[in-house]
Structure formats: structure tokens, C-alpha cells
Amino acid sequence: MTQGVVVGSGPNGLAAAITLAAAGVSVTVLEAAQTPGGGTRSGQVTVPGLLHDECSGFHPLATDNPFTRRFDLAAHGLRWALPPVQYAHPLDGGRGAAVHRSVTTTAQGLGVDGDRYARVFGPLTDRFDAIATEFLQPMLHLPRHPIALGRFGVLAAPPATWVGRLFSTDEAAALWAGVAAHAFHPLSTPLSSAIGAALGTAAHRFGWPVAVGGSQAIGASMMSLLTSLGGRVETGVTVSSLDDLGDPDIVLLDTAPRAAAAILGARQPPRIARAYRRYRHGPAAFQVAFAVRDGVPWSFAPARQAGTVHAVGDAAAVVTAEREVWHGRMPDEPFLLVGQQYLADRDRSVGDIHPVDVYAHVPAGFRGDARHQIIDQIERFAPGFRERIVATHIRATADITADNANYVAGDIITGANTPTQLIFRPRVAANPYATGVEGVYLCSAATPPGAGAHGMCGWHAARSALRHRGLLDALDRPSEPMAADLKRPR
Ligand SMILES: Cc1cc2nc3c(=O)[nH]c(=O)nc-3n(C[C@H](O)[C@H](O)[C@H](O)COP(=O)(O)OP(=O)(O)OC[C@H]3O[C@@H](n4cnc5c(N)ncnc54)[C@H](O)[C@@H]3O)c2cc1C
Secondary structure, three states: OOOOEEEOOOOOHHHHHHHHHHOOOEEEEEEOOOOOOOOOEOOOOOOOOEEEOOOOOOOOOOOOHHHHHHHOOOOOOEEOOOOEEEEEEHHHHHOOEEEOHHHHHHOOHHHHHHHHHHHHHHHHHHHHHHHHHHOOOOOHHHHHHHHHHHHHHHHOOOHHHHHHHHOOOHHHHHHHHHHHOOOOOOOOOOOOOHHHHHHHHHHHHHHOEEEOOOHHHHHHHHHHHHOOOOOEEEEEOOOOOHHOOEEEEEEOOHHHHHHHHHHHHHHOHHHHHHHHOOOOOOOEEEEEEEEEEOOOOOOOOOHHHEEEOOOOOOOHHHEEEEHHOOOOOOOOOOOEEOOOOHHOHHHHOOOOOOEEEEEEEEOOOOOOHHHHHHHHHHHHHHHOHHHHHEEEEOOOOOHHHOOOOHHHHOOOOOOOOOOHHHHHHHHHHHHOOOOOOOEEEEOOOOOOOOOOOOOOOHHHHHHHHHHOOOHHHHHHHHOHHHHHOOOOOO
């Protein structure tokens, strides 16, 4: 039987392991942390019983993609739930903008920019399944849907600041800048619209769902499925060299490229090792988990119903914040993502105390304490917030890296979204998953299609390994229990 080892149990490591196991490979996953799941861990870090997501909270690209269509995670306990409003962007004076599942409802809240918004996002939403098929894989491929992809490219290719000029109101411009800032990259660079275009459209097609029971349910369902296929996970094992692994036929590394180069050592061709060491990481996050009595009292009422709130100010403030952190400076007003997952998953709360998971975009390796800045900034858009805080739990930038080596210097998306790395990651290569060492593949978010707890990097990397060994047919053969899943939140 073919033997496989996966290093790292993030969603990509687990997706890779499941994909190998489904093709008949005997798989062991080795995980450095005591708890498996990588960026899908959750915990009770503030008040007993209150459930916080430690990393990923919202999963617009995880509910319906080739991996989740192939494998029935619902049969292993995974359920998705949507907040009433997908995301919101408050401004001063109780103004703001909000994104709903419906393009029409969203446009109705955008005043004179409503028509423009609907004309941009309506057609993309209608074609999103075809568009997502194209961008959820390595960019170097022959597109099956060139027209839909071309349409998407019109929005995705220009700098986000250019796209922002389509809108004349502060509200619509800020709404766009906020979703574009998920790229964690200056909004004035080419392709800086790509992530915002994808996530903004996905909000209408799928919503921004949370996993019921915390994002940990994603990892748990994947581990359950893996176990049912004969795979196993060992925790508390940090792999530092290929020699630690015995002699498996296939190795998949759910690690950052530099860590992969260290593990592969002299076996990796120097040219590829150099490319891995040059791989660029981006700015960092600073996290505060809050326990908040009665929730955050946002002045802009729709934000009280929104799963995610971008709390920073107008579009210009977003542009400044992202430019500053990219250049290594802490902005006066950092970009804040405020996660209110409990609005979709009420059992995460304890009575009237709710978990609110916030992170700020900060410079790579940030050593300061951003907690007071974060509280002040939320207070600006939600007066009275401070008095409602019952407990806090800080994960400073260094803590994030200590918990997960993939988040180099606090880079929670495992690699900067520079124009080059958006197209070619982790290096320019026909097969981005190949490490140059026979049988060894990179499968982390440093590979296409990039960050997110969607498993697609692991799916493609494992398929690449199976193809090389002539085992892909075994995976693609339809089998009754696995073909059953197609869960789309409506
Ligand atoms: C604060 C935060 C918020 C986020 N929000 C979202 C969100 O809302 N939606 C979303 O989709 N994504 C979000 N993300 C990003 C998402 O979590 C990651 O992109 C995703 O988890 C990447 O999956 P992965 O499998 O590539 O790596 P990871 O999930 O990072 O897992 C890698 C695993 O490998 C292990 N490992 C690393 N090196 C070794 C080694 N040498 N030996 C053994 N084990 C090793 C690590 O311990 C870790 O468990 C967020 C991340 C953070 C930190």
C-alpha cells in the first residue's frame, strides 16, 4: 500500500490527507500543536462556555468548492449558518453600508451608488460558480469559462483605489475598500481588487457563513472523515527534517515555504530552496477576543446584525491603514475586523454575554500592544462598547506565530498578496505544489489558491501527488457516500 505523511493538520493538511486516503493511500498526519486543526481552532478563552474562533471565522469559499463537493463533511457533523447581514462598514455619525445576501437589498441601502453596485456585483454573482472554478486553482491553466473569468478580471485586475472611484458616496466607497482590505496589501497596487472582488461576490452567492459549534467543527469533521478512510493524526510532533518521517512514498507539507526548505534541506534543488526562502510574507494581525454583555452597540444599526464589521472609517482611512502596515508602520487607525459569529450561531453565547473576535492589521512582527487602540476604535463607532466588556483575551502578534509556525511574524494568510504571488505562489512554476524533491509537495495556503480555510490548496497538492503516482483514477472514480454533498446556504 502507498504510504503518505502530511506535516501539519490545518484545513489544507487535512484536505490533502483525506484526498490521499480516498485514493487508497495509508496516511498519517503529524501536527506540531497539541490540538489539531491549524487555523480552524476555537476555544473558550474569555468566559467559561463562551466560544471564540482563534483564527478563521467566516468561510465564503468553503461551503461549495471541488473539495467540499467531493467529500461529505456534513455527514461528519459540519453545519454552516449565516448571520442576518454578511458584513457591514460603519462610518461616523451612525452612517454606514451593509452587504446582504441579496444584491438588490444591498444596492437599496447604497443610495445613488445602488445601481452601480448592482451592475458590478449582480452579473458576477450570477456567474460566480464558473468564476470560482477558475480562481480556486493555479492561475496557469486553460480557462473553461473564459468569458466569466474575463468579466471578473475587469473588476479584479485594477488597483482597488481605482475601483473605489466607481462610487460617489462615502458609504459605498468605504464598503468596497473594506472588503478589498482582506487582501492585506496596499489598495493602490495592481490586482489589489482581486480578493475583494472574490469575497464581495461570494457574500451574495454563498454568504459569509460560520461553522456551527465554532470553526473547530471544520477541523473536527475533516478528522472524522479522515479517520473513516483509515487515516490518523498525531499531535505534539514538530517535523524539522525529512529524515524524521521514515521512508513514505508521498509527503505533503502544510507549512510555510521557508519551513519547507528547512525540512527538505540539501535534498531540495538550490534554485527552488532559494525561491522558498525569498517567498514574501505580509503584514500581521493583533487579536483581541472580547466577552461583551448585550453585544457591540454599533450606532449604524445594520452592523448589529452583521457577522463581520470593518471598523476603521472611510475609504481613505482604509487605504492609509493598509499602506502603513505594509511599510512596517503602525497606523493611527488600523483596519479592524470585528467578528460577531454568535449572530449566526447563538449557542456560542452565554446568556446575554457574547463572544466578539477582533483583529487589527498591524505591521509584520509588531511588538506593541494594540488592545487600547482597538477598544477606542470600536468605541468610536459604538459608543458605550467599553462599558459592556466583561473579559478580554489578547493574542499578540508573537503569540500568533508561537501557536502556528505558518503565520510567520504574524502573517495570518501565509504569504503576501503581491501581484506576483497572487498569480504564482510560492514560486513561478508549472506545478506550484512540487518542491523539487521526488514525492514531496507543498500544500499550505502558500500555494494556490491561497489563504482561507477552504482546503483547496491541499486538494490540488494531493491530486498532483496522486497524478504523479498514477493513482488519480482511484480518487476520481465516483463512490456513493462521497458524491452526495452539495450544500449551499440559501
Ligand atoms: C486571526 C485569523 C483570522 C482568520 N480569519 C479567516 C477567516 O475568517 N476565513 C478564512 O477562510 N480564513 C481565515 N484565516 C486564515 C486561515 O485560517 C488560513 O488561511 C488557513 O487556516 C490555512 O490553512 P493551512 O492548512 O494552509 O494552514 P494552517 O491552518 O495555518 O495550519 C498549519 C498547521 O501546520 C502545523 N505545522 C506547521 N509547521 C509544522 C511542522 N514543522 N511540523 C508539524 N506541524 C507543523 C501548524 O501547527 C498548523 O496546525 C484567519 C487566520 C487567522 C490567524
